[in-house]
Amino acid sequence: QVQLVESGGGLVQAGDSLRLSCAGSGGTFSSYGMGWFRQAPGKEREFVAAISQDGDNINYANSVKGRFTTTRDNSKNTVYLQMNSLKPEDTAVYYCAASRMAFATNSRTYDYWGQGTQVTVSS
16 A cells, blocks of 8 residues: 655746655555646546656656656655646646556556645736
């Protein structure tokens, strides 16, 4: 059983940056591919980014490519999402998740989820 805790969300203005962190515990963190998803009010949860167990392979949604970067530090059991040039449409609750797959984009392949952290971008 893996527990995930996100942090780093907040209220920022358009064009600002935020870095989200997701700390894992209770399992072998390095054996899991990690993903970031987000859910805006009234919308379905959508894929943001995913990183393989060793950090060498990464997927990004087209909507965030070039602005967001995900990395991981297995020595700290933590995955990060650096978000730059934030836009109002990035406003959502952001979740990290763990999967046995390498860098999956489908939320159904993720077994463990954090509680989410709110990101609000004002115009």
